[in-house]
Amino acid sequence: MAACLAHFRRAFLAVAGFSGLINVLMLSGSVFMLQVYDRVLPSRSVPTLVALILLIAILYLFQCALDAIRGRVLARIGSGLDERLSERTYRVMSQLPLARGRSGEAMQPVRDLDQIGSFLASGGPPTLFDLPWMPLYLGLCFAFHPWLGLAALIGAILLLALTVFTEKMVRRPATEMSGYAGTRSNIALASIRNAEVLEAMGMRSTLASRWSEANSKYRQAQMRASDVTGSLGALSRGLRMLLQSVVLAIGAYLVIGQEATPGIIIASSILTARALAPVELAIAHWKNFLAARQGWHRLNELFTQFPAAEDRLQLPPPRTELSVEGAGVVPPGERRYVVQDIAFSLSAGSALGVIGPSASGKSSLARALVGVWPAARGKIRLDGAAMEQWPAEALGRHIGYLPQDVELFAGTIAQNIARFDPSPDPATIIAAAKTAGMHEMILRLPGGYQTEIGEGGASLSAGQRQRIGLARALYGDPFLVVLDEPNSNLDAGGEQALTQAILAVKQRHGVVVVIAHRPSALAAVDLLLVLESGRQHAFGARDLVVRGAIPSAPVGTLQAVASEGKASG
Incomplete structure (x- = not known):
């Protein structure tokens, strides 16, 4: 001052x-x-x-x-x-x-x-x-x-x-x-x-x-x-x-x-x-x-x-790995760990599902993975570089995040999908909307991509807001995509579009982390992480984790995942 x-x-x-x-x-x-x-x-x-x-x-x-x-x-x-x-x-x-x-x-x-x-x-x-x-x-x-x-x-x-x-x-x-x-x-x-x-x-x-x-x-x-x-x-x-x-x-x-x-x-x-x-x-x-x-x-x-951001060395875009090394997470303004001792590694082309009972720390882990809440202990790395080594604006271009409570901003649908980029590429906006299965639905709106959605997306249904939030998370083909309860407001068609979006990220060698209660959101994941009371109870290939469920893990959820896997198979 x-x-x-x-x-x-x-x-x-x-x-x-x-x-x-x-x-x-x-x-x-x-x-x-x-x-x-x-x-x-x-x-x-x-x-x-x-x-x-x-x-x-x-x-x-x-x-x-x-x-x-x-x-x-x-x-x-x-x-x-x-x-x-x-x-x-x-x-x-x-x-x-x-x-x-x-x-x-x-x-x-x-x-x-x-x-x-x-x-x-x-x-x-x-x-x-x-x-x-x-x-x-x-x-x-x-x-x-x-x-x-x-x-x-x-x-x-x-x-x-x-x-x-x-x-x-x-x-x-x-x-x-x-x-x-x-x-x-x-x-x-x-x-x-x-x-x-x-x-x-x-x-x-x-x-x-x-x-x-x-x-x-x-x-x-x-x-x-x-x-x-x-x-x-x-x-x-x-x-x-x-x-x-x-x-x-x-x-x-x-x-x-x-x-x-x-x-x-x-x-x-x-x-x-x-x-x-x-x-x-x-x-x-x-x-x-x-x-x-x-x-x-x-x-x-x-x-x-909150000092002004320092000029940091521009790192190359992440392309190979997300690794979590003994991470612990403390919510802002508190001293109690809600997530601790989490350790896993995801290579390019992987999709991880995170499951567990309510208050097990799933959303807290999602916030830590995208850098919203810094890890109070341990490290979260992209291609070996800890999150804090990345300039915030540069890191954001490589991350797609769909929070549990989707918030949209006053403006057009195109602006919201493009993250209010002052000079967006129209083809990239349309590609993100198509990956989220929203392109045809947007075209049916009165103004198409230029439809004003109002503050908070008040003119859209909850499902539409969630899918536009998904398109925003996919905009620009980020390497890491974290989806927190992405199907909470989706119908059967929306869940199918979500599965296709997860597969599309895997095919372009990105990394997807899906936090879900409903097993249908995990149809396209190949790895599973089980949380309970903020601790990691199981991690590995989806089928192996489901078959080798430990007694303290949320057995009901695992059984539902197994049933979903059989149905999708």
């Missing part, structure tokens, strides 16, 4: 320069009043008054122009910061669920970046740039008379103490606001994803109560922060107005004693107000400043935790 901010060093120096000129021009009003009371009124000179009016108008025009330019520069710094960090923030956001599990905090980096940009475009930063010019105004007050300077200095110290007190009082409710906002966002996103379940099972009122509770806590924290900043802001305004009156009274006393001129009364009052205005504005903007600062620290920590 500091390195990114350093890119805008010249822009910040320009803002500082503009702030200096603006604060010097702010003296125009005091000098004008001083000249009017001490020069124009005693001399009764109208030409002098007209000249002063024209001069002050020009100075104020310059001041307004510089203030507008400063605001535009700060807004563009915020926009430039967002532009430089947006892609990095997206990458961190998309990696968070893999490192910490599926939690609502994944959207927090985007909110933090927006908060920083909004603060830079607000009136807060100009106030911070004006604060260092307080000594100039206080010094001029001392130049008029020590009593005037002392009064202004005491007021400045009191307002600065209020600023420090505001920082301490607002910090806790602002932190609580951030946490409650995340909880509220979690409930909202979950409700949107599961709108059908809420409607069908009458859960909307229950979730509405949870939302109201989280929203109430958010509002209470927001109210506490607003009460603090509002009360202290009102106190600072009242103190500033009182101080102006005190300065006027002191000036009047000095004039009575013939120690100052009448113009000094007004000029010193204006200078005092200008000296203390940045502190008052800082208190008013303190809540936004604190939120931006917290967002800055959170983003900085995340960028440190």
Whole structure:
């Protein structure tokens, strides 16, 4: 974050320069009043008054122009910061669920970046740039008379103490606001994803109560922060107005004693107000400043935790072997192994079926094989190279993955199959669709391959989504294809197409791993891996594993696989 901010060093120096000129021009009003009371009124000179009016108008025009330019520069710094960090923030956001599990905090980096940009475009930063010019105004007050300077200095110290007190009082409710906002966002996103379940099972009122509770806590924290900043802001305004009156009274006393001129009364009052205005504005903007600062620290920590991908040596495409060497898998945010001591090797042209009871670690193993969850122990290698040696983008081109819960993106069918490649090969898209048995079905849709499927593929049936997900996994002929429950929503025709797709991968000397409960998905596999309680209980040729089933293995599943094998034979 500091390195990114350093890119805008010249822009910040320009803002500082503009702030200096603006604060010097702010003296125009005091000098004008001083000249009017001490020069124009005693001399009764109208030409002098007209000249002063024209001069002050020009100075104020310059001041307004510089203030507008400063605001535009700060807004563009915020926009430039967002532009430089947006892609990095997206990458961190998309990696968070893999490192910490599926939690609502994944959207927090985007909110933090927006908060920083909004603060830079607000009136807060100009106030911070004006604060260092307080000594100039206080010094001029001392130049008029020590009593005037002392009064202004005491007021400045009191307002600065209020600023420090505001920082301490607002910090806790602002932190609580951030946490409650995340909880509220979690409930909202979950409700949107599961709108059908809420409607069908009458859960909307229950979730509405949870939302109201989280929203109430958010509002209470927001109210506490607003009460603090509002009360202290009102106190600072009242103190500033009182101080102006005190300065006027002191000036009047000095004039009575013939120690100052009448113009000094007004000029010193204006200078005092200008000296203390940045502190008052800082208190008013303190809540936004604190939120931006917290967002800055959170983003900085995340960028440190998820460093930018290093340039790695481009390895040749894998063509010969997938090997798993004593692999153990721990889900994100947990410490317990759900899969451990898994060891096997698959050569090109092999198809492995992974079976076992529920919660035996099958899907966890699938995530590890494709690099979604890194192996906490052991190694997973492609052609001898461990997964972490591959650049993520390069590795993805050699892997096809069909997760248990298929998620499609808003866009066309062609874009989803092509993994949103900006310049896809139409022939490769059609080849993947044909391998998945979807080509004819896609052509029957109103827009064919250009049919918009909506967010999450809402316009398609579950079976269609699964088969488009299969085509996406097969796009580009990846070497390793991992299919997790690929037939959970398929009919008989879809299962036959799945079998043909697995055979096609084997024929082109790829490697297929199929996780399945339904034996029909294993018709084309030649190897079988049996998992139970996260451990490997059997591995070998399909027929040998089925015939030599051990007592602790899921015998019912093995018998079903055996029956399926006889039927397919």
